[in-house]
Amino acid sequence: DGGITQSPKYLFRKEGQNVTLSCEQNLNHDAMYWYRQDPGQGLRLIYYSQIVNDFQKGDIAEGYSVSREKKESFPLTVTSAQKNPTAFYLCASSVQTASNQPQHFGDGTRLSIL
Amino acid sequence: DQQVKQNSPSLSVQEGRISILNCDYTNSMFDYFLWYKKYPAEGPTFLISISSIKDKNEDGRFTVFLNKSAKHLSLHIVPSQPGDSAVYFCAAREYGNKLVFGAGTILRVKS
Numbered sequence: 001d002g003g004i005t006q007s008p009k010y011l012f013r014k015e016g017q018n019v020t021l022s023c024e025q026n027l028n029h030d031a032m033y034w035y036r037q038d039p040g041q042g043l044r045l046i047y048y049s050q051i052v053n054d055f056q057k058g059d060i061a062e063g064y065s066v067s068r069e070k071k072e073s074f075p076l077t078v079t080s081a082q083k084n085p086t087a088f089y090l091c092a093s094s095v096q097t098a099s100n101q102p103q104h105f106g107d108g109t110r111l112s113i114l
Numbered sequence: 115d116q117q118v119k120q121n122s123p124s125l126s127v128q129e130g131r132i133s134i135l136n137c138d139y140t141n142s143m144f145d146y147f148l149w150y151k152k153y154p155a156e157g158p159t160f161l162i163s164i165s166s167i168k169d170k171n172e173d174g175r176f177t178v179f180l181n182k183s184a185k186h187l188s189l190h191i192v193p194s195q196p197g198d199s200a201v202y203f204c205a206a207r208e209y210g211n212k213l214v215f216g217a218g219t220i221l222r223v224k225s
Contacts, residue, residue: 004157031211042118042203042215043158050210058212090157094211100165102148103213105157 002027004106006091011111013078013085021076021109023091032074033092033103036060043090049074050096078111086113117141118206120216129225133191137204137216140185144206148213149178149189152201161202162189194223 004025013019025032031050035043045058049068063082068074074093078085088110092103119138127133135149145166150158164171164178164187171178177190191198204216 006157035215040123040217042120042217043205043213044215045212048212092157096211100146100163102160102163103211104160105150107157108155110155 004091004093004104006089006106006109008109009107011109012114013111014114016080018077018079019111021078021089021091021111023074023076023106024072025074025091025093025104025106026072027093027104028071029093029104030071030096031094031103032068033094034058034064034066034074034076035090035092037088037090037108046076046089085111087111116217117144118204118214118216120202120204120219122219123217124220124222126222126224127194129196129223130193133189133194133198133221133223135189135191135202135204135219135221137187137189138185139187139206141206141208141214142185144208144214146207147178147180147187148205148207149176150203150205151198152203152218158203191221194221196223196225199223 007022033048034046047066049055065077090108091106094103095101148163149161152158180187201218205213
């Protein structure tokens, strides 16, 4: 079955610790995205990547880093510089950036601070 | 500054009736609009979309209407079913495929 897999489903971070959220897709999509959702708010774009070895900052990139070494994978690292990391993180992918094809989402990772 | 607004945090509808979810936007450069449905602890699921060159798109029980002059779109669900109870997000596309999301509307369909 084609889809987007995010792991882990729940993650806890200690103060001063970096954590990495995994996102893998087998849809052969070129573009991948990371969003953050906070209670009562819409999804906000953290980073996106249109092609392997290339990525751009979204609206709230501070305190986060990404890599895109493989087409299938787009991991997100929440660094200790992110002062309010508690949120629901969603990864998405799409065929390509300039097309009328929707983004498809994974089931998310909920990150909490210990 | 919210470019996409869903002004109704929640909506309650009787089963079998019509559900109308509304969305307003401010950026006239948006060229494509989407509606996503989300259940708790899951990712959003794509529901229906509309290009800015159209004013209506229909898919089964779901119809999206776009009024460009008013910068307003709406999602109609007819007839509403209990399984439609979820959070509905309106999204608008900027350049490339960057999406701007509204805050969502919780729909409750009562049986």
